[in-house]
Each structure stands twice: as structure tokens, then as C-alpha cells.
Amino acid sequence: xxxxxxxxxxxxxxxxxxxxxxxxxxxxxxxxxxxxxxxxxxxxxxxxxxxxxxxxxxxxxxxxxxxxxxxxxxxxxxxxxxxxxxxxxxxxxxxxxxxxxxxxxxxxxxxxxxxxxxxxxxxxxxxxxxxxxxxxxxxx
Amino acid sequence: xxxxxxxxxxxxxxxxxxxxxxxxxxxxxxxxxxxxxxxxxxxxxxxxxxxxxxxxxxxxxxxxxxxxxxxxxxxxxxxxxxxxxxxxxxxxxxxxxxxxxxxxxxxxxxxxxxxxxxxxxxxxxxxxxxxxxxxxxxxx
DNA sequence: CTACATCCTGTAGCAACTACGGATTCAAGC
DNA sequence: GCTTGAATCCGTAGTTGCTACAGGATGTAG
Numbered sequence: 001x002x003x004x005x006x007x008x009x010x011x012x013x014x015x016x017x018x019x020x021x022x023x024x025x026x027x028x029x030x031x032x033x034x035x036x037x038x039x040x041x042x043x044x045x046x047x048x049x050x051x052x053x054x055x056x057x058x059x060x061x062x063x064x065x066x067x068x069x070x071x072x073x074x075x076x077x078x079x080x081x082x083x084x085x086x087x088x089x090x091x092x093x094x095x096x097x098x099x100x101x102x103x104x105x106x107x108x109x110x111x112x113x114x115x116x117x118x119x120x121x122x123x124x125x126x127x128x129x130x131x132x133x134x135x136x137x138x139x140x
Numbered sequence: 141x142x143x144x145x146x147x148x149x150x151x152x153x154x155x156x157x158x159x160x161x162x163x164x165x166x167x168x169x170x171x172x173x174x175x176x177x178x179x180x181x182x183x184x185x186x187x188x189x190x191x192x193x194x195x196x197x198x199x200x201x202x203x204x205x206x207x208x209x210x211x212x213x214x215x216x217x218x219x220x221x222x223x224x225x226x227x228x229x230x231x232x233x234x235x236x237x238x239x240x241x242x243x244x245x246x247x248x249x250x251x252x253x254x255x256x257x258x259x260x261x262x263x264x265x266x267x268x269x270x271x272x273x274x275x276x277x278x279x280x
Numbered sequence: 281c282t283a284c285a286t287c288c289t290g291t292a293g294c295a296a297c298t299a300c301g302g303a304t305t306c307a308a309g310c
Numbered sequence: 311g312c313t314t315g316a317a318t319c320c321g322t323a324g325t326t327g328c329t330a331c332a333g334g335a336t337g338t339a340g
Contacts, residue, residue, distance in 0.1 A: 014317080015318065025317085027298060029298065030320090047304090047318090048305075048318060057279065060279070064277075065278050067253075068278075071296090072296065073295095078275070080157040081272075082278075088311090090202050096274055097148060097261060099257060100254065102282080103254050106250055110246055111247060113208060114243050117243065121240060122239060124236070132232050133221040134229075135221070135229075135232055154287080154289080155287070156285095165329080168327090168329080171328065184336095185317085186288090186336055189287085201309090212325090212326070263305090
């Protein structure tokens with residue numbers, strides 16, 4: 001019988017180490033474990049988590065995907081696809097394309113907003129006018 | 141003594157009427173009242189709300205400001221400023237400028253993201269390659 | 281008077297985390 | 311071996327800005 005892991009220096013990581021290595025914060029890791037985005041960690045005799053390099057890989061994957069603007073749900077899909085058959089590339093591409101469309105819509109919306117706000121704000125000299133043009137615009 | 145308002149056709153509005161006029165949904169109105177974004181409505185004898193035109197103005201103001209990308213907290217500030225002295229224009233402009241900066245940052249970030257995703261996705265032919273370039277990119 | 285629409289309150293849910301409190305447990309120094 | 315301070319544990323509540331119920335009380339038209 002293998003005796004329970006109690007301490008190990010290199011290889012398995014504590015929650016804090018993993019957080020530092022992956023560049024996320026600790027509660028985030030526990031959260032991901034809870035919602036099943038990463039597999040459950042092994043535990044020491046005293047219930048402290050021990051993560052291996054596979055956890056680290058996965059965590060970095062998630063962080064990157066989130067940074068790329070994929071939703072949690074999309075990340076889940078990507079993980080399933082990347083874990084699966086080698087020819088799942090089409091599925092991955094589909095998720096990416098959908099996401100790209102969403103991002104472009106967001107950009108378009110924000111640009112309209114920027115223009116509107118910039119124009120309205122430009123009318124405002126910042127001094128006491130009879131009525132602030134910005135407020136007027138909001139009141140219509 | 142004025143007897144309690146029990147019914148009135150024009151002027152005071154029911155929650156549903158106000159929602160229709162302002163283009164927001166009913167629960168949103170109750171929510172705004174609860175968090176103090178709009179003043180508490182008058183009530184009929186049977187606790188139904190009655191809103192006046194000032195509520196409508198305020199509600200439209202809020203919706204416009206939210207549409208312009210102001211946060212709830214910023215809206216609160218704008219309301220305070222617009223209710224206050226006539227020379228609060230500078231304050232209003234400051235909020236607008238801050239918001240404009242935030243919007244521009246969001247746009248810049250999304251554009252970087254778009255480029256990254258578009259480039260990575262373009263590498264992906266969608267067929268079974270040795271390894272999907274998109275997944276590879278996420279794994280680094 | 282009977283339907284049916286609308287309203288009421290309070291609470292729970294969404295995304296995606298973050299922050300807290302109070303209890304262990306670890307690691308290092310002496 | 312003991313003490314101290316950092317790290318970890320768990321569960322829960324908060325964040326933002328709403329939205330969606332459930333289950334009951336009114337309003338209104340025919």
C-alpha cells in the first residue's frame with residue numbers, strides 16, 4: 001500500500017503553488033474544481049489538495065481560453081473537444097468562429113457607444129451652461 | 141382631505157403602463173424603486189403603485205444612460221448631478237470622460253482578442269490535422 | 281358574478297468569480 | 311518539542327444588473 005502523500009517538493013503542487021504557477025488566484029482554483037472545470041485534486045491525509053502537472057496544463061488552458069473571450073461553457077466544450085478524438089478540429093473551429101462573431105458584435109456596439117458619448121461629451125464645455133448638454137441628451 | 145387615489149386614467153400610471161412607456165420591463169421598475177434609483181411610487185389604497193411623469197422622465201434618463209454604457213453607480217452620480225446645481229456640468233463631463241476611457245479600453249482589448257482569435261482560427265483548416273492549431277495555441 | 285389580466289411581495293437564479301470568517305494544519309526557528 | 315505565523319480548509323455571502331418565478335391579492339370587462 002502506498003502511504004498517503006504528506007509532503008513532496010517537486011511535481012505535486014499545493015493550491016498556492018498552482019495558483020502562482022498558473023497566474024490565477026487560489027479561490028478561483030477551488031471554484032474551478034467545485035464546478036468541475038478541472039478534475040478533483042488528490043488530497044493529503046489532512047485534506048490539503050495536491051495538484052499534478054496535468055492540473056497546471058488544464059488551468060493554463062482555461063485561463064488562456066477565458067482571456068480569449070470564451071465563456072465558461074465554451075471552455076468546457078473546448079476541453080471536451082481537445083480531450084477527445086484527434087479529428088475534433090472542426091468542432092473547435094466552430095466554437096472559435098462563433099466567438100469571433102460575438103466579439104465583433106461587441107466591438108461594433110462599443111464603437112457606436114463611443115461615438116455617441118464622444119459627440120455628446122464634446123458639446124459639453126464643462127462650464128456652467130444654461131443646461132448641461134449631456135444631461136439634456138439623456139433627458140432627450 | 142384628499143381621498144386616496146383609486147383610479148385615474150391620464151397622468152398617474154400603473155407599473156405596466158410606465159413599463160410600456162419607458163420601454164423597460166415591469167420587474168425592472170420595481171427593482172429600480174427597491175434600490176433607490178427612482179423615488180418610491182405613490183400607492184393606491186390597495187398598495188398598487190402609481191407613477192407620475194417625473195418617474196417616467198427619470199426612468200427614460202436611466203435607460204438612456206445605461207444604453208450609453210454608464211454603470212448603475214455612474215447613473216446614480218449623474219442623477220445627483222443633474223438634480224443639483226445648474227453648474228454641475230463639469231462633474232457630468234468628468235463621469236462621461238471616465239466612461240469614454242473605459243469604453244475605449246474595452247474596444248482595444250476586444251480588438252486584440254479579435255486579431256488573436258482570427259489569426260489562430262485561420263490556421264485551422266477545420267479538418268483533422270495532426271493537432272488542432274487552436275488547441276495548441278491554448279496549451280501554448 | 282365570473283373570468284382573466286394585472287398587480288403585489290419575496291426569493292432565487294444568471295455569469296464568473298471574489299471575499300470573508302473561523303477552524304485546522306504546515307513549516308521553520310529555537 | 312513548542313511556538314508562531316503563513317497557508318489551507320470549508321461554506322457561505324457578496325458582486326453587477328437584472329430576470330424569472332410562485333402564490334396570492336386586486337382590477338376590470340362582460
